[in-house]
Amino acid sequence: xxxxxxxxxxxxxxLPGELDPSTNYLKRDDKLILDESDSxxxxxxxxLVEGAGGGEVSLVSMAPNNEVSGLRTxxxxxxxxxxxxxxxxxxxxxxxxxxxxxxxxxSRLSPDxxxxxxxxxxxxxxxxxxxxxxxxxxxxITFAKQIEIDGNTVKVQRQTEAGYDDVECQTPALVSVTAGxxxxxxxxxxGIMAAKKKPVEExxxxxxxxxxxxxxxxxxxxxxxxxxxxxxxxxxxxxxxEGDAHEKIVEFLGELKIV
Amino acid sequence: MPPLRNGVVMTDIDIADEMLAALKNWVEAEVxxxxxxxxxxxxxxxxxxxxxxxxxxxxxxxxxEFGGLELDNMTYARVIEELSRGWMxxxxxxxxxxxxxxxxxxxxxxxxxxxxxxxxxxxELRGCFSLxxxxxxSDAGALRCRAERDGDEWVINGTKMWxxxxxxxxxxxxxxxxxxxxxxxxxxITCFIxxxxxxxxxxxxxxxxxxxxxxxxxxxxxxxxSYVDHRLNHDQLLGGDNGIGNGLRWALSALxxxxxxxxxxxxxxxxxxxxxxxxxAKEREAFGRPISQHQAIAFKLAExxxxxxxxxxxxxxxxxxADAGERVDLAAGMAKLFASETASELALDAMRIHxxxxxxxxxxxxxxxxxxxxxxxxxxxxxxxxxxxxxALLADD
Numbered sequence: 135x136x137x138x139x140x141x142x143x144x145x146x147x148x149l150p151g152e153l154d155p156s157t158n159y160l161k162r163d164d165k166l167i168l169d170e171s172d173s174x175x176x177x178x179x180x181x182l183v184e185g186a187g188g189g190e191v192s193l194v195s196m197a198p199n200n201e202v203s204g205l206r207t208x209x210x211x212x213x214x215x216x217x218x219x220x221x222x223x224x225x226x227x228x229x230x231x232x233x234x235x236x237x238x239x240x241s242r243l244s245p246d247x248x249x250x251x252x253x254x255x256x257x258x259x260x261x262x263x264x265x266x267x268x269x270x271x272x273x274x275i276t277f278a279k280q281i282e283i284d285g286n287t288v289k290v291q292r293q294t295e296a297g298y299d300d301v302e303c304q305t306p307a308l309v310s311v312t313a314g315x316x317x318x319x320x321x322x323x324x325g326i327m328a329a330k331k332k333p334v335e336e337x338x339x340x341x342x343x344x345x346x347x348x349x350x351x352x353x354x355x356x357x358x359x360x361x362x363x364x365x366x367x368x369x370x371x372x373x374x375x376e377g378d379a380h381e382k383i384v385e386f387l388g389e390l391k392i393v
Numbered sequence: 394m395p396p397l398r399n400g401v402v403m404t405d406i407d408i409a410d411e412m413l414a415a416l417k418n419w420v421e422a423e424v425x426x427x428x429x430x431x432x433x434x435x436x437x438x439x440x441x442x443x444x445x446x447x448x449x450x451x452x453x454x455x456x457x458e459f460g461g462l463e464l465d466n467m468t469y470a471r472v473i474e475e476l477s478r479g480w481m482x483x484x485x486x487x488x489x490x491x492x493x494x495x496x497x498x499x500x501x502x503x504x505x506x507x508x509x510x511x512x513x514x515x516x517e518l519r520g521c522f523s524l525x526x527x528x529x530x531s532d533a534g535a536l537r538c539r540a541e542r543d544g545d546e547w548v549i550n551g552t553k554m555w556x557x558x559x560x561x562x563x564x565x566x567x568x569x570x571x572x573x574x575x576x577x578x579x580x581x582i583t584c585f586i587x588x589x590x591x592x593x594x595x596x597x598x599x600x601x602x603x604x605x606x607x608x609x610x611x612x613x614x615x616x617x618x619s620y621v622d623h624r625l626n627h628d629q630l631l632g633g634d635n636g637i638g639n640g641l642r643w644a645l646s647a648l649x650x651x652x653x654x655x656x657x658x659x660x661x662x663x664x665x666x667x668x669x670x671x672x673x674a675k676e677r678e679a680f681g682r683p684i685s686q687h688q689a690i691a692f693k694l695a696e697x698x699x700x701x702x703x704x705x706x707x708x709x710x711x712x713x714x715a716d717a718g719e720r721v722d723l724a725a726g727m728a729k730l731f732a733s734e735t736a737s738e739l740a741l742d743a744m745r746i747h748x749x750x751x752x753x754x755x756x757x758x759x760x761x762x763x764x765x766x767x768x769x770x771x772x773x774x775x776x777x778x779x780x781x782x783x784x785a786l787l788a789d790d
Contacts (some may be wrong), residue, residue, distance in 0.1 A: 206411070322420050322460050323449040326411045 135189035135283060137179040137244040139238055140263070141172040143197045144256040145205030150221075151256075157226055157351075160256055166197060168204035168240065171251035175311045176208045179249050180283060180319070186283065190214045190281030194225060194239040196232060201217035202334055209329035210321030217242065221338040229257075233265030235349055238342040241270060247288060247306040252277060263310040275304040279315040315349035402457075403716065410470070416475050421446060425477030425757075428612075432480065432760055435611040437561075442486055445476075445516070450487050452514030455494050466650065470657040470708055477661025478668075482612045484658050488651065489557045491567040493520030495647045496584060500632045500639070508566055509586065519591065521562035523618065524644055525555040531777050533534040533568075533641060538620065540569035540583060543604040545627050547585065549620040553603070555771075559616035560601050561599060563591050566631070567620075568640050581638025584631040587623070587677070596621030609763030619759035625630045648772055649721055652729040655772045656708040659732030663701045666736070666743035666761045670697060673747050673756075699738050704732040704781075723785040730778035733768035738763040 143166035145151050150260055152161045153335040176191070183189035193208050193216035200220045209216060219241045224235065253260035267274030279298055282293040288307045291298040321329070339346060347353055373379050424441060424595050431438045452568050454469055455461025457466065464472065476483040529535040538551025546712055549569055559565070565587040568647035589595040603617040630636050671694060674685035684690045711724035740761040750789035751758045
């Protein structure tokens with residue numbers, strides 16, 4: 135079984151980020167790290183392959199400046215190899231442009247299953263995985279909390295507001311994995327040593343056979359028109375207990391659909 | 394092939410940084426929030442030890458040919474520092490294990506290395522180190538535990554104290570005295586590798602006679618062990634016949650690196666104490682402003698940060714010297730002396746800055762305060778370090 139995981143390398147969320155005023159996009163010049171929301175996909179892929187008693191987990195990523203730091207983290211967790219697409223012409227790509235690039239890289243690997251996070255922690259469009267499936271013309275299932283491979287069938291517990299739905303489709307397929315449904319392993323020190331030697335194939339647009347006009351700024355049909363500061367969080371409501379505090383709290387939690 | 398310097402395999406700095414980053418993620422997510430849950434009731438952190446095994450830390454300094462990571466001294470010191478920043482006891486889980494492994498890999502025969510090191514590198518087999526006795530600590534040469542030859546066997550009798558991991562260990566690097574006239578190096582202290590069943594009832598004349606209750610360094614067992622007519626095969630004599638009488642010299646050389654380790658623990662605890670003090674001083678207000686804005690506290694923070702930096706630099710310098718194959722008695726002694734005293738001072742300073750809250754088990758500084766004295770006493774007291782340092786300074790070339 136061959137599983138490909140889409141991983142995004144993002145600026146470290148622990149450090150203050152900065153937007154490029156000309157594009158309104160996040161600056162990505164410094165070291166990038168593995169997006170935590172993709173670490174669940176990596177872990178799920180490793181568990182599927184381990185459970186199947188064999189197979190291979192490969193990574194695909196698109197990042198500027200031939201950045202591999204985040205890929206190395208996923209390789210240290212246990213992935214076998216990676217394809218990195220890096221090309222100056224990719225700057226300013228929108229979700230569809232990104233999906234075209236990743237789809238082209240994925241199709242070189244002919245996987246049985248493609249996994250992705252539901253959404254990245256920096257862009258949050260939450261649309262790239264399904265666009266990849268569209269470009270590749272394969273079925274996709276979103277919000278997976280559990281995945282099982284049975285022959286040529288992918289069986290997924292798809293998370294919903296009320297619980298989960300059981301959904302199946304044929305391979306090859308793309309499944310987006312909900313954050314938090316598995317516990318990503320810490321890379322072992324031997325894994326970190328080995329990751330340094332694992333192959334990362336670096337490709338540009340011409341190697342993928344993609345036209346510059348379909349990707350990057352020129353191919354983008356989506357534009358960030360305006361960026362505004364997030365509102366400062368308001369102080370919470372203080373409930374004075376006059377014998378009915380518990381009811382007010384239950385009502386509040388009910389509004390949030392927590393209870 | 395990794396670069397070699399004077400026979401020491403140097404760890405690639407980028408790889409070392411990634412290891413430390415992975416360890417830091419774990420320490421912050423799993424250790425710092427939960428350490429006190431195990432430390433206060435003196436409970437062994439089994440899951441934390443398992444994750445340390447998954448990282449490969451039980452093989453941290455074991456040669457790669459036996460399945461270890463073969464980290465250089467600098468990287469290992471940084472690992473110990475990071476573990477100790479979270480909870481100093483975690484460093485103890487691997488330290489005495491690795492001293493035992495170091496003795497085997499440095500002085501053992503090829504058969505001994507192959508027999509024990511591969512399973513020690515995974516953590517499947519745990520090791521410990523047993524030198525101290527009820528009446529012999531700093532004065533290690535005064536130890537009384539006896540090993541007498543009986544045909545192809547050795548018979549061990551004696552009591553050992555302060556054996557960290559003594560219960561969980563399956564092998565013990567035991568220092569015992571061989572009677573006069575036994576061999577060429579007669580009367581000398583000799584190192585044996587005792588094999589025992591892990592657990593409180595080891596059998597075959599080896600027993601855990603007492604679990605020692607401690608001020609700090611809790612969560613991992615420190616025990617008294619008794620040997621009554623315990624029989625060893627001759628192939629458990631470390632280094633074969635050549636090992637007779639060489640045990641103390643070998644143990645002291647392993648402890649020299651152990652001092653860098655304890656210095657690194659001191660840096661880790663001092664860092665934790667400083668971090669706690671800084672963050673509390675910025676939050677806690679008195680007389681209308683954060684206490685960090687009062688010069689009495691600000692100056693204390695300045696002194697703490699300066700001592701912490703000095704302790705770290707002394708420790709890293711000792712590790713660098715060890716990696717360069719240079720003599721480290723002086724540097725390791727200075728690092729251990731200064732870093733352990735600094736940990737103790739900073740733990741108390743952090744407690745002063747926390748005021749009453751520092752005295753409460755709701756904040757971790759009371760743990761730093763209780764853990765710090767171990768570093769002043771263990772692996773050579775501060776007074777022994779001063780002896781080591783002054784002897785090195787006054788030695789004739």
